[in-house]
Amino acid sequence: MTAPMVQCRALRKSFGRIEVLRGIDLTIARGQVVCVVGPSGSGKSTLLRCLNHLEEPQSGRVYVDGELIGYEERGGTLRPLSDARLRRQRESIGMVFQRFHLFPHRTALENVMEGLVAVKGIGAADARRRAAELLDRVGLADRAQHYPAQLSGGQQQRVAIARSLAMEPKLMLFDEPTSALDPELVGEVLAVMKDLAATGMTMIVVTHEMGFAREVGDHLVFMDEGLIIEQGPPREVLGAPRHDRTRAFLSKVL
Amino acid sequence: MGTTDAGPASAGPAGADTPETNRISHPLRPGRWAAAGLTALVLIWLGWTIAVNPNLHWDVVVAYQFDDVILDGLWVTIQLTVASMVIGVILGVIVALMQVSDSRMLRTGAMAYVWFFRGTPLLVQLIFWFNIALIFPEIGLGVPFDGPKLVTWETNALVTGFVAALLGLSINEGAYMSEIVRAGLRAVDPGQQEAAAALGMSRAKIMRRVVLPQAMRIIVPPTGNQFISMLKTTSLVSVIAGADLLTVAQRLYLTNFEVIALLIVASIWYLVLTTVASIGQYFLERRFSRGFGGTVPDTLRGRIGRNLRFSGLAR
Ligand SMILES: Nc1ncnc2c1ncn2[C@@H]1O[C@H](COP(=O)(O)OP(=O)(O)OP(=O)(O)O)[C@@H](O)[C@H]1O
Ligand SMILES: [Mg+2]
Numbered sequence: 001m002t003a004p005m006v007q008c009r010a011l012r013k014s015f016g017r018i019e020v021l022r023g024i025d026l027t028i029a030r031g032q033v034v035c036v037v038g039p040s041g042s043g044k045s046t047l048l049r050c051l052n053h054l055e056e057p058q059s060g061r062v063y064v065d066g067e068l069i070g071y072e073e074r075g076g077t078l079r080p081l082s083d084a085r086l087r088r089q090r091e092s093i094g095m096v097f098q099r100f101h102l103f104p105h106r107t108a109l110e111n112v113m114e115g116l117v118a119v120k121g122i123g124a125a126d127a128r129r130r131a132a133e134l135l136d137r138v139g140l141a142d143r144a145q146h147y148p149a150q151l152s153g154g155q156q157q158r159v160a161i162a163r164s165l166a167m168e169p170k171l172m173l174f175d176e177p178t179s180a181l182d183p184e185l186v187g188e189v190l191a192v193m194k195d196l197a198a199t200g201m202t203m204i205v206v207t208h209e210m211g212f213a214r215e216v217g218d219h220l221v222f223m224d225e226g227l228i229i230e231q232g233p234p235r236e237v238l239g240a241p242r243h244d245r246t247r248a249f250l251s252k253v254l
Numbered sequence: 255m256g257t258t259d260a261g262p263a264s265a266g267p268a269g270a271d272t273p274e275t276n277r278i279s280h281p282l283r284p285g286r287w288a289a290a291g292l293t294a295l296v297l298i299w300l301g302w303t304i305a306v307n308p309n310l311h312w313d314v315v316v317a318y319q320f321d322d323v324i325l326d327g328l329w330v331t332i333q334l335t336v337a338s339m340v341i342g343v344i345l346g347v348i349v350a351l352m353q354v355s356d357s358r359m360l361r362t363g364a365m366a367y368v369w370f371f372r373g374t375p376l377l378v379q380l381i382f383w384f385n386i387a388l389i390f391p392e393i394g395l396g397v398p399f400d401g402p403k404l405v406t407w408e409t410n411a412l413v414t415g416f417v418a419a420l421l422g423l424s425i426n427e428g429a430y431m432s433e434i435v436r437a438g439l440r441a442v443d444p445g446q447q448e449a450a451a452a453l454g455m456s457r458a459k460i461m462r463r464v465v466l467p468q469a470m471r472i473i474v475p476p477t478g479n480q481f482i483s484m485l486k487t488t489s490l491v492s493v494i495a496g497a498d499l500l501t502v503a504q505r506l507y508l509t510n511f512e513v514i515a516l517l518i519v520a521s522i523w524y525l526v527l528t529t530v531a532s533i534g535q536y537f538l539e540r541r542f543s544r545g546f547g548g549t550v551p552d553t554l555r556g557r558i559g560r561n562l563r564f565s566g567l568a569r
Pocket of ligand 1: 015020038039040041042043044045046047
């Protein structure tokens with residue numbers, strides 16, 4: 001109960017000789033909405049991808065809900081988890097991508113059902129009912145039989161959120177969920193995310209939507225060149241940034 | 255692999271708006287009319303000369319079209335085509351998965367296979383399989399590297415003309431299919447695998463439920479072409495007594511000397527087979543384009559015509 005939902009310790013990640021994450025320490029309490037901002041290439045996506053072990057870090061540790069992600073500790077050494085146990089961990093961490101990545105050969109309903117059927121092994125009828133409920137929750141009950149190609153970007157992203165929620169995750173990761181959307185479609189996605197935050201979901205949101213960060217975020221993290229430069233309550237960081245680099249970045253974004 | 259936000263949207267550009275519904279009155283084109291008339295004339299003349307040509311023996315064609323021997327050969331051709339395509343596709347998928355695997359050993363093995371079987375003529379491979387007994391007079395099951403054997407067979411008894419044909423065609427086809435499957439796998443956005451992995455899906459399930467179904471859209475059309483090509487390629491096995499349609503037609507004309515008539519009989523059957531296969535291909539492609547705009551690239555008639563135009567171009 002007392003364990004934080006997410007804990008990163010000295011997380012480092014390199015691609016070849018480029019060090020993309022250079023020692024990230026981050027603690028996120030249960031039910032918090034944390035917004036991550038920073039210039040392009042600062043390692044925001046890589047950080048999210050380390051949290052559900054889509055990327056394997058070079059060193060450091062990630063705990064989600066007190067559980068070490070991707071490894072087990074045996075006598076002081078870390079050994080990679082079995083595929084099955086890693087999949088278990090990923091099941092409980094939802095991820096929403098900038099480009100949605102819906103399954104194009106499946107309808108909206110089938111997309112939401114996919115995890116229920118293929119991962120949780122729930123029967124088709126049951127899965128269908130639960131998927132329909134989730135589509136209703138993101139306001140797309142009437143689009144259940146549409147294929148992704150037949151939906152707007154905003155609708156696709158809402159389906160993608162429903163697809164993640166179907167797994168009943170304890171943590172949701174959003175990687176620039178509205179960056180690929182036409183401006184008039186951003187609002188509908190942010191509204192769904194705001195509703196989700198209100199249910200007490202722990203969320204990490206990489207975003208350039210400072211309005212969302214200020215209004216919905218509990219905590220704001222500013223990253224640059226693989227490091228967390230500054231963090232705190234969104235109003236403080238946005239209103240009175242202490243660091244030069246934060247100021248420089250915000251002056252471009254705001 | 256790449257960042258999650260790489261690549262442009264997968265949605266293609268909307269087609270240019272062609273005002274097909276607008277009525278436009280075209281001026282008369284005398285040249286076009288003349289060309290059409292001339293074509294019709296040539297076709298009629300060609301049909302007439304063929305119909306009345308005393309050397310073509312249409313009565314023999316009619317007599318043999320449904321002859322039992324011909325039908326047996328036809329059946330062998332169908333069996334050979336279907337069996338070697340099925341095995342070829344299975345081999346192709348396995349080899350393609352080896353090619354995209356993380357293991358260098360698997361990749362090298364796959365590469366060598368494709369290199370060898372695409373780099374040598376199929377005709378040579380067929381003759382080779384037919385004569386495999388010259389290298390391996392016996393085939394045994396047991397411990398490899400000259401260890402004790404549980405059972406052994408005479409190779410000649412095992413590798414009949416049909417088996418040699420099946421081996422040659424399917425192993426060769428596997429090499430071509432692996433390239434087709436690999437192109438299909440590569441065409442699937444890597445983000446798809448990530449999204450599925452993030453849901454907690456296993457690698458096998460990601461392949462089966464997410465990647466392969468999408469790759470199918472890319473894989474099915476060329477596979478259909480391979481199938482149609484295979485219907486005709488099977489005629490190569492006539493050099494190793496494959497008992498296929500061409501073999502039996504040859505056997506018949508070597509005794510009754512009705513060479514042209516029997517070749518016409520065989521050709522009519524090949525045309526029937528390729529036409530039926532084209533129709534099947536059309537419906538398969540429509541099935542696998544679900545979710546991708548839902549449009550079929552071709553009309554049924556256009557597809558059949560196109561395949562028939564390619565008839566002479568078997569590899
Ligand atoms: N798979 C990879 N292989 C090699 N380099 C990579 C890979 N993924 C990311 N990088 C590099 O890591 C750095 C950080 O990338 P990352 O995607 O985490 O940045 P970001 O903060 O999300 O940027 P953006 O705002 O553009 O999405 C970049 O320089 C990028 O080129
Ligand atoms: Mg990014």
